Amino acid sequence: MKYLVVLTDGAGDYPIEELGGKTPIEAADIENINALAAKGEIGMVKTIPDGIAPGSDAANLSVMGYDPSIYLTGRSPLEAASIGIEMSDTDVSFRANLVTLTGDGEYSELVIADHSSGDISTAEADELIKAINEEFQTDEIKFYTGTSYRHCLIVKNGTAKQKLIPPHDILEKKVGEYLPSGENSEFLRDMMIRSYKILKEHPVNKKRAAEGKNQANSLWIWGEGTKPKLKKFFERYGITGTAISAVDLIKGIAIFAGLDSRDVEGATGTVDTNYEGKAAAAIDEFSKGKDFVYIHLEGPDECSHQGDLKGKLTCLSRIDKIIVDKVHKYLEDCGEDYKILVVPDHRTPVSLRTHSPEPVPFVLYDSGKDIEFSYEKKYGEKYAENGRYFGSGVELADYFFAG
16 A cells, blocks of 8 residues: 655635635645545544644644644754754754844834745855854854754753744734743843844845845744654554655654655745656655655745735645646556545635644545545535544544554
8 A cells, every 4th residue: 555645734724705715725726636535535634733833843743643742842853853963852942044024123123024034045044044153153052054944043951941933923013022032031032133133234135135035134033842752653554654845844753753754856845846856756755665655845835924825826736737646647557555645734824824723624535445426526625624524633644544
């Protein structure tokens, strides 16, 4: 049996008047996914447990079969593993975004305009992180370059008791009331404020400004956590697998779960990611004998954070026409039973521009089950509400992998 998960990050949404009251999934051109829905199962799954913030860390752990209330020790430690950072049990890791702040006056009066600094390139970001380290690195504190705007701060013998707010939750708001607070938060707040003075005058940002691009003019520190201990995926389900993603978070989960993580050239985590390359990589992993491939597509989420409805629809269509179509055809021709699961990790409504915790729709196709074809059964929130309901991502994972 082969298992394919197509994780459409942030694809879940609300009905949108501009789309005639449909959600983006319902309105998108996704004929291949709808064909799977017509012959498979559709339903809703609650990927975010009560009391846990609706982040991609909790949601992707959940979809992979790991209860976030047990295994989630913070987002950044998962990303740190992907970067190659060896954390000790007493280290604390933080996500360090490069963000765009706008406005005049004191730091607290500035507005967070872009959590991703216009999807800054990793090469540009690396120059900025070097400047940050020149200012702040000590025996206890060090910043590490990640991917694009996503970076990592390691604090030795630190604490993870601060109150820290994700930057994508406060877009277009003044930052003052959202700065780090709580126990041992002063040094984080100080670094963020001082980083603005360093970065806004950096040659990288002066060049970006001249080119009309968003400047990466401040750090934003959040996602604190300690080293997790995940049970190996093979021990849970008895199958081997590979994760394919442009996002360090997903690569880190794969590392801790004992899955392989495969990089794809040109995979950006945006609407213009290398869909062809991801499809080809998935097919290659299956052809090498892997039982399971987890293809993570960040584009719908990034478009939602930017309020870009057109981009979100484009992402969903490209996922359907390239990823699902090509890998499905390969699985159909390989002569072995297979299952395909298409599911978002969480909702990121375009109207909110941040994550929300409501259940998300899934479609599950099993080549070994003879389900009567139905033109009335499509993929989307309103259709899935009449289908099977799973109270957690772990329940869905157990059903998908274990039967």
